[in-house]
Amino acid sequence: MSAxxxxxxxxxxxxxxxxxxxxxxxxxxxxAGMKSFRALGLPTPHDEAWRYTSLNEMxxxxxxxxxxxxxxxxxxxxxxxxxxxxxxxxxxxxxxLASLLGSVVACDALTALNQAFLGDGLWIDVxxxxxxxxxxxxxxxxxxxxxxxxxxxxxxxxxxFLRIIETQSIKNLHQGRVCNTVFEATLSEGAxxxxxxxxxxxxxxxxxxxxxxxxxxxxxxxSFVVTLGGAKIREDLRVILExxxxxxxxxxxxLGFSNDHIDHHTSVEHCVPHTSSKQAYRAIVGEHATSxxxxxxFVEHDAQKTDAKQxxxxxxxxQTATANSKPExxxxxxxxxxxxxxxxxxxxxxxxxxLRSRGLSSEQAMRMLTFAFADEVLDADASxxxxxWLEQRFGVLS
Amino acid sequence: xxxxxxxxxxVGGKPILKGLSxxxxxxxxxxxxxxxxxxxxxxxxxLSGREGYEVTGGSIQFLGVDMLTLKPEERAALGxxxxxxxxxxxxxxxxxxFLKAALNAVRKHRGEEEIDAVDFLALMKAKxxxxxxxxxxxxxxxxxxxxxxxxxxxxxxxxxxxxxxxCILDEIDSGLDIDALRYVADGVNMQRDGKRSMIxxxxxxxxxxxxxxxxxxxxxxxxxxxxxxxxxxxxLESQGYGWLKAEEE
Numbered sequence: 001m002s003a004x005x006x007x008x009x010x011x012x013x014x015x016x017x018x019x020x021x022x023x024x025x026x027x028x029x030x031x032a033g034m035k036s037f038r039a040l041g042l043p044t045p046h047d048e049a050w051r052y053t054s055l056n057e058m059x060x061x062x063x064x065x066x067x068x069x070x071x072x073x074x075x076x077x078x079x080x081x082x083x084x085x086x087x088x089x090x091x092x093x094x095x096x097l098a099s100l101l102g103s104v105v106a107c108d109a110l111t112a113l114n115q116a117f118l119g120d121g122l123w124i125d126v127x128x129x130x131x132x133x134x135x136x137x138x139x140x141x142x143x144x145x146x147x148x149x150x151x152x153x154x155x156x157x158x159x160x161f162l163r164i165i166e167t168q169s170i171k172n173l174h175q176g177r178v179c180n181t182v183f184e185a186t187l188s189e190g191a192x193x194x195x196x197x198x199x200x201x202x203x204x205x206x207x208x209x210x211x212x213x214x215x216x217x218x219x220x221x222x223s224f225v226v227t228l229g230g231a232k233i234r235e236d237l238r239v240i241l242e243x244x245x246x247x248x249x250x251x252x253x254x255l256g257f258s259n260d261h262i263d264h265h266t267s268v269e270h271c272v273p274h275t276s277s278k279q280a281y282r283a284i285v286g287e288h289a290t291s292x293x294x295x296x297x298f299v300e301h302d303a304q305k306t307d308a309k310q311x312x313x314x315x316x317x318x319q320t321a322t323a324n325s326k327p328e329x330x331x332x333x334x335x336x337x338x339x340x341x342x343x344x345x346x347x348x349x350x351x352x353x354x355l356r357s358r359g360l361s362s363e364q365a366m367r368m369l370t371f372a373f374a375d376e377v378l379d380a381d382a383s384x385x386x387x388x389w390l391e392q393r394f395g396v397l398s
Numbered sequence: 399x400x401x402x403x404x405x406x407x408x409v410g411g412k413p414i415l416k417g418l419s420x421x422x423x424x425x426x427x428x429x430x431x432x433x434x435x436x437x438x439x440x441x442x443x444x445l446s447g448r449e450g451y452e453v454t455g456g457s458i459q460f461l462g463v464d465m466l467t468l469k470p471e472e473r474a475a476l477g478x479x480x481x482x483x484x485x486x487x488x489x490x491x492x493x494x495x496f497l498k499a500a501l502n503a504v505r506k507h508r509g510e511e512e513i514d515a516v517d518f519l520a521l522m523k524a525k526x527x528x529x530x531x532x533x534x535x536x537x538x539x540x541x542x543x544x545x546x547x548x549x550x551x552x553x554x555x556x557x558x559x560x561x562x563x564x565c566i567l568d569e570i571d572s573g574l575d576i577d578a579l580r581y582v583a584d585g586v587n588m589q590r591d592g593k594r595s596m597i598x599x600x601x602x603x604x605x606x607x608x609x610x611x612x613x614x615x616x617x618x619x620x621x622x623x624x625x626x627x628x629x630x631x632x633x634l635e636s637q638g639y640g641w642l643k644a645e646e647e
Binding site: 348349350351353354355356357358359360361362364368369371372373374375376 | 446447448449469470471473474475479480482485486488489490491496497499500501503504507539540556560
């Protein structure tokens with residue numbers, strides 16, 4: 001264990017000791033979280049799952065973490081009919097519900113850290129048969145010289161339908177600070193969740209996002225995550241397909257420039273027969289940026305007739321940019337369909353010349369071809385918001 | 399319009415053009431014929447400024463400007479247009495959007511105002527009708543899923559919209575059946591207005607029945623070895639290139 005690592009953990013431990021004492025459920029959850037955080041220790045590049053992504057940035061400050069207890073996540077004008085309550089209130093009213101926390105996301109040091117500093121997250125209940133054309137907009141922000149550990153718990157009733165549009169922005173976070181979010185959802189029979197996330201980091205600070213989704217029979221999860229730059233962004237998306245005919249569609253688009261580092265890990269776990277999944281991740285990296293895609297597909301022994309697809313395509317715009325792509329297939333059933341493909345390449349010279357020969361500058365041509373590459377996955381954005389969001393930042397795309 | 403003097407060019411260190419000279423006046427149509435490997439496509443690529451084609455000697459003046467110092471987009475802005483032998487498919491770049499961006503890039507260079515979306519669509523509809531092209535094609539990605547004939551017609555469509563001063567048609571007839579060839583040739587002929595110049599690079603005399611050139615040149619081993627009127631193409635068709643070599647020696 002390196003000295004730096006001790007120091008980082010130490011800053012969290014000291015911050016923990018400074019938390020106001022509280023009795024009740026939150027307090028014992030936090031205690032348990034800190035205990036497991038101390039036992040696990042922050043991951044280092046020696047851990048396979050963190051091979052490409054170092055958390056050294058978090059070691060660059062030694063002072064104790066200042067915790068913003070507001071939770072850092074707000075719901076904007078939610079559609080009528082769904083119930084959104086502060087996490088602390090839900091746990092105070094019904095301490096037994098605490099056992100649901102952490103039941104879906106992977107339990108590692110960062111999840112434990114989130115639990116240790118559990119502030120006021122959101123607890124969202126969607127009733128059976130609920131449906132609305134209006135999306136639920138969630139805004140997660142972290143800024144200044146403080147860590148944040150937002151937490152969201154979502155329970156969707158049978159046959160309900162919800163669209164979530166989530167923005168995670170840490171643009172003004174200070175050096176060494178982290179926004180460490182955990183989002184967990186359980187989808188009951190026949191429920192459908194469309195989940196769009198727009199992530200944006202700054203030149204310093206880390207954004208850590210954990211998403212865990214549990215799918216019961218006939219439920220559907222459609223995820224679209226677009227990550228637009230950031231010194232350190234890491235998302236772990238875990239989907240557990242637990243009911244027959246459950247399906248998930250996971251799309252990702254990474255755009256990294258300057259010294260951005262963007263890491264997407266997925267874990268799609270097929271636990272019962274007749275479930276299906278699709279993953280399509282695209283990364284565009286230029287200048288000195290690095291992207292990571294690690295896509296795990298896990299198929300249990302008796303999860304026959306699983307249909308799992310995965311594709312990762314990466315576009316490298318400069319000599320100094322890096323794209324890492326790694327499929328990880330663990331298949332224990334024998335009657336399954338599993339397809340995966342990965343490409344890493346540069347812009348096509350012939351296409352560049354074609355556009356330039358018509359009068360477009362090389363910069364214009366490059367931009368056009370870059371967005372053409374993204375277009376394929378942008379088409380899959382069910383929220384329709386991602387395109388507009390990118391246009392806001394890059395001008396008209398097409 | 400265009401003045402090429404003693405042009406030498408290499409591809410991958412191999413000399414291809416070995417002292418080519420050619421002068422094209424305003425409104426003239428020149429056909430360049432020659433056997434495989436004589437340097438026809440290299441000439442088209444050198445003129446349009448493609449990377450990988452290294453000019454090792456000679457000069458190219460276009461409208462009085464030294465063209466060799468210009469980037470491909472600057473040549474286009476100045477009024478040069480290359481109709482590709484194999485137009486590239488670019489999925490994800492919408493045809494209409496691409497053409498509007500190209501036209502505006504060229505207009506900007508000419509000091510004209512950018513065209514707005516409404517005027518552009520009206521312009522394009524008119525041009526599509528004139529070329530009897532299917533309107534649906536142009537909502538696709540550039541050349542995406544186009545047949546050979548559709549790709550070539552798309553080249554002509556681009557030409558009619560960008561209104562270049564000099565067009566280079568690189569084997570515009572390759573891969574076309576007789577009907578498609580007629581459509582493409584009609585499109586090109588519509589562009590002959592007495593001011594616009596053209597250089598047609600082709601293997602076959604067939605094309606010259608549809609687009610009748612003012613001059614025919616024979617390119618052999620990187621040099622123009624013979625020039626003449628339209629009759630020269632017919633002689634080549636019946637006698638091949640052999641007699642020219644014999645004559646030269």
